[in-house]
Amino acid sequence: MIYTVVVLVSQIFLLCRGETFRSILLKIEKIRSLIPEHARIMALTATATERLRKDASRLIGLRNEIVVAISPCKDNIMYVVVESDGIEKIFEPLATKLLQKQASYPRTLIYCRSFADCSIVYSFFKIYLQKNAAGTTLPDIPGFRLVDMYMSCTNPEVKEKIGQLFVIDSPLRVVIATTAFGLGIDCPDVRHVISFGLPSDIESYVQETGQAGRDSFPALATLITKKTSSRFFNKTVKDYAINQTVCRRDLLFSHFDNYSRTYQGPLCLCCDLCQQICKCTQCHTQHSLYSIIQ
Numbered sequence: 001m002i003y004t005v006v007v008l009v010s011q012i013f014l015l016c017r018g019e020t021f022r023s024i025l026l027k028i029e030k031i032r033s034l035i036p037e038h039a040r041i042m043a044l045t046a047t048a049t050e051r052l053r054k055d056a057s058r059l060i061g062l063r064n065e066i067v068v069a070i071s072p073c074k075d076n077i078m079y080v081v082v083e084s085d086g087i088e089k090i091f092e093p094l095a096t097k098l099l100q101k102q103a104s105y106p107r108t109l110i111y112c113r114s115f116a117d118c119s120i121v122y123s124f125f126k127i128y129l130q131k132n133a134a135g136t137t138l139p140d141i142p143g144f145r146l147v148d149m150y151m152s153c154t155n156p157e158v159k160e161k162i163g164q165l166f167v168i169d170s171p172l173r174v175v176i177a178t179t180a181f182g183l184g185i186d187c188p189d190v191r192h193v194i195s196f197g198l199p200s201d202i203e204s205y206v207q208e209t210g211q212a213g214r215d216s217f218p219a220l221a222t223l224i225t226k227k228t229s230s231r232f233f234n235k236t237v238k239d240y241a242i243n244q245t246v247c248r249r250d251l252l253f254s255h256f257d258n259y260s261r262t263y264q265g266p267l268c269l270c271c272d273l274c275q276q277i278c279k280c281t282q283c284h285t286q287h288s289l290y291s292i293i294q
C-alpha cells in the first residue's frame, strides 16, 4: 500500500506565529524521523536561496536528491536602491505625480516593516493628498481612495475590498502594506514595488519584488534604505543594500539556484548601477521607469 503524507508549512502560519522558515524546518526534521527510510520524499518551496534549499534538504533527510529549480529573476524588473532622507522627501515626488495622474498613475505597492511605518507612510499620503487636492470631492471610503493601507490586523472585509480593488480598473493606485499583502492576491499590473526599509532576509525581498510586473511588462523594484538601522540586518540583505559596484540583478540572484544572466534590455533599465554606465540613445527619456520616482 502506498501512503502519501503532505506536510504543508504556510507563510501565513509563519507570520502569525512570528516564526522563521528555518525554525519550522527543525520541527519537520522530527516528523521525518517517523517516516520509513525507504519512503520517497518530494519537497517543494517557492523562493529559496541555494543555501536555504541545501539546509532544507539536510534537515528533511533527503539523499541523492534530484533538484529541479528555476531562477526567480525576472528580466522585466529594474532594481533600484535609494537611501532615505526622510519620509516626506522620499515620497513627496510620488504623491505629487499620483495627484497629477490620479487613476492613471501606475499601480504601486509600498511594503513597510512595521505597523508603525505603515501608519506613518499612509498618514503622509492622506495629509498630502487632502492638502493639495483642492477641488476634488472624492469621498474617503474604499472604492474612491487613491491610496489605502493593508496590514494583518486590518478588518477582513476591508482587506477583501482592497484586494478586489487593486486587481480591477479602480481609482486605487497605491497600497501601503506589510508583507500580509500579497498572500492570495494576484495583481498582474503592479508597476512599482517599493520596499521601505530592509527586509529580514533576501528570500523575503525577492518575494516582494516578485509582486511587480507579473504581466511581463516593465516594472520597477525600489529598496529604500534607512540610515539609522542597517547594522542590525541580515548580511546578505545589507550587502545588497550597500553595494555600489556589481549589477544589482546579478548580485541579488547569485544567491539562488540556476541564475545566469539572461537580461538583454538596455542597461538603463537593468538597475540603477548599470544605468550609470548605459550608452543607449534613450537614457533619461520617458521610457525609463526610473523616472517614476524622480
Ligand SMILES: [Zn+2]
Pocket (backbone or CB within 6 Å): 247, 248, 249, 250, 270, 271, 272, 273, 274, 275
Ligand atoms: Zn544591472
Ligand SMILES: [Zn+2]
Pocket (backbone or CB within 6 Å): 266, 267, 268, 269, 278, 279, 280, 281, 282, 283, 284
Ligand atoms: Zn540607456
